[in-house]
Every structure is written in C-alpha cells, then in structure tokens.
Amino acid sequence: MAGPARLRPARRGTNLLVDVRTNPRVTVARAVELVARAAERGYEVRRARRDEAEALSAAISIGFGGAWPFEVERALASDPPNVHVASRDGRLAAFAAHDGNNGGLGWFGPAGTWPRAPRARAWARRCWWRA
Numbered sequence: 001m002a003g004p005a006r007l008r009p010a011r012r013g014t015n016l017l018v019d020v021r022t023n024p025r026v027t028v029a030r031a032v033e034l035v036a037r038a039a040e041r042g043y044e045v046r047r048a049r050r051d052e053a054e055a056l057s058a059a060i061s062i063g064f065g066g067a068w069p070f071e072v073e074r075a076l077a078s079d080p081p082n083v084h085v086a087s088r089d090g091r092l093a094a095f096a097a098h099d100g101n102n103g104g105l106g107w108f109g110p111a112g113t114w115p116r117a118p119r120a121r122a123w124a125r126r127c128w129w130r131a
Contacts, residue, residue, distance in 0.1 A: 038086060043093060048083040050076055056085070059092050060112070068110040075100035 020026040035045045057069040075082040075097035086094040096111035
C-alpha cells in the first residue's frame with residue numbers, strides 16, 4: 001500500500017480588496033447609464049436565468065475553463081441568481097458573477113468577455129449593484 005499523498009503548492013493567488021462604496025463611478029445611476037449605452041450599441045445586459053445554466057456553463061467552459069463554470073453554476077443557484085450577462089444578436093458577449101463560492105461575503109467574480117465581442121463595462125457594474 002502506498003504512503004500518504006504529499007501535497008505541494010501549485011501556485012499562489014492574490015485577492016484584490018477594493019471598497020467601491022464611495023467611488024463616484026460605481027453608483028446605481030452610473031450602472032443604469034451604462035446599461036442604456038450598451039443597449040444603444042445593440043447589447044442586452046441583464047440578470048441570467050437559471051434555465052440558462054447548462055448553455056452558460058458550457059460556453060464558459062469552452063471560452064475560459066478552470067473552475068469558472070462551477071462557480072457560475074453556484075452563483076446561478078442563488079435567489080435571485082448572482083450572474084449577469086451581456087449578449088448581442090443572441091450571442092453571449094460577457095458575463096459577471098458574484099458570491100458563487102463565497103456566498104454572502106461580497107466576492108466578485110468570475111467575470112469574462114469573449115474575444116469576439118467588444119468590451120462593455122455595463123455588465124460588471126450591473127453585477128456589482130445586483131440590479
């Protein structure tokens with residue numbers, strides 16, 4: 001019988017803590033403005049629905065991989081879902097999740113923008129404000 005497994009660190013990570021509560025660029029009014037600007041460019045920015053879990057998880061798995069699909073699935077299980085998406089012409093452009101693995105602690109992420117889509121800031125701000 002083999003001995004106990006030896007663990008070795010694979011890599012170290014750093015968490016970034018940012019207090020956005022007093023940042024004038026992170027307000028509900030700014031989020032509404034950015035969602036409207038995204039809409040003018042043909043993007044729909046909204047909260048993801050639970051019935052989208054399989055398709056969203058598959059798209060994130062292909063586009064980003066790692067643990068992100070699992071984290072997004074957990075965030076989708078919250079009530080209401082803690083995932084927001086941006087889409088254009090029926091194709092996902094970006095997603096942002098919060099409180100997936102660390103529910104209730106205010107953790108943001110994962111979030112990503114697919115390379116084929118221009119970056120839109122609205123989806124992230126919408127997620128921050130849990131609109």
